[in-house]
Amino acid sequence: MTEPHSDHGRPVPLSVLDLAPISSGSTAAQALRNTVDLAQRAEAAGYHRYWLAEHHLTTGVAGVSPALLIQLVAAATERIRVGAGAVQLGHRTPLSVVEEFGLLDALHPGRIDLGLGRSGFRKPGGTAAAAPRPAVTPPSAGPRSTPEGLLIPAPYDISRLIGSPLLARYTELVQFPGAELPDYRDQVEQILALIRGDHRTEGGLEAHAVPGEGADLQVWILGSSAGASARAAAALGLPFAANYHVSPAAVLEAVNAYREAFTPSTVLDRPHVLVSADVVVAEDDDTARRLASPYALWVHSIRSGRGAIPFPSPEEAAAHVWTEEERALIDDRVRTQFTGSPGTVVEKLRILQRATGADELLVTTITHDHQDRVRSFDLLAPAWHAAQATRPQQTGRDSSAA
Secondary structure (H helix, E strand, O other), X not given: OOOOOOOOOOOOOEEEEEOOEOEOOOOHHHHHHHHHHHHHHHHHHOOOEEEEOOOOOOOOEOOXXXXXXXXXXXXXXXXXXXXXXXXXXXXXXXXXXXXXXXXXXXXXXXXXXEEEEOOOEEOOOOOEEOOOOOOOOOOOOOOEEOOOOOEEOOOOOOHHHHOOHHHHHHHHHHOOOOOXXXXXXXXXXXXXXXXXXXXEOOOOOEOOOOOOOOOOOEEEEEEOOOOHHHHHHHHHOOOEEEEOOXXXXXXXXXXXXXXXXXXXXXXXXXXXXXEEEEEEEOOOHHHHHHHHOOHHHHHHHHHOOOOOOOEOOHHHHHOOOOOHHHHHHHHHHHHOOEEEOHHHHHHHHHHHHHHHOOOEEEEEOOOOOHHHHHHHHHHHHHHHHHHHHHOOOOOXXXXXXX
8 A cells, every 4th residue: 555645844735526516407428528527637737636426326426436437537647646535335345345446556556545435234134224423513512613713513413314215215225135334444454454465254264355455555534523434544544534525513523533543554653634625716706606606505405315416507506495494404514615716715725724734635616517617626726836835834733744
């Protein structure tokens, strides 16, 4: 495995998370072509990594297989690291993950990141269930700002989503009948052992994944809380990616739990944290806000249990009549989206970095028009790099930057 490493104080790298979004009136095929185009532009602009997400049973996202998308992007680029953000282990075996990513490493050596995430499962007997609820700030806690000025909103209660028909349908179609999710840390340890080549079955037999064994992969743990994911990353000495763009209320608890429990390993001698953010950048603040306006309606489709709809246009979003209940459902996500001119968004990202001590930042952007999304990334990269070159950074409170 490649060891993430850099010197303390190094400028914070900026990377891309792509969901392969499908816009209203468009198709999955076009979304995949857009992903390739954006990846090539991101590489040219100097972004550090290009990660692909995994989602299922939604009409608005084409990113159903990170491994296939990684191959598509890696083959179309030359230098940028390409990875999964993240593989959902709830319906995968450690062997299948290592073999897939071993193939990718064989084709694109030294460029592949294996991000590991948790997902729902099925209890014995076929009863549908969700992954354990993440540990977050108590529901009574209200919104607050950190001393650096980062908004930490009131936590979102996921109980409504857990009981939604979409999750039940997801569990029924994605999981094998009667299957139960193994312990997450055990899954990660098996993956690491298969990559190292020292895996043993319960009976003591050797198991070798070829390709996969000896692969030059960077293994990451992704998490949205201070729960099992953060604990596994800390115990195994792996880099940790915290999702401010998904669970902004829990980001500080997640990174703090990881740092406090971190155990040095052969991969890292200090904690290494990446933090994500949702951004939309345009030439001016007003234009950025207009381009970002459909985000609320899109998030509502997810939070209401329907699954992500095709991303609306600003005109479609403006036609929606909101209720107070609907607005309350998505308030935390909308208020923590960073929109504006390059200077505006760079300053918000700097606040996020200072508040979390992040060693890296990962940004995701969705707009209805693909060229607006490309333009957002094109505008952000030079502004971020210029700010990094001219202003000192406090990087990774307890870590060396990678």
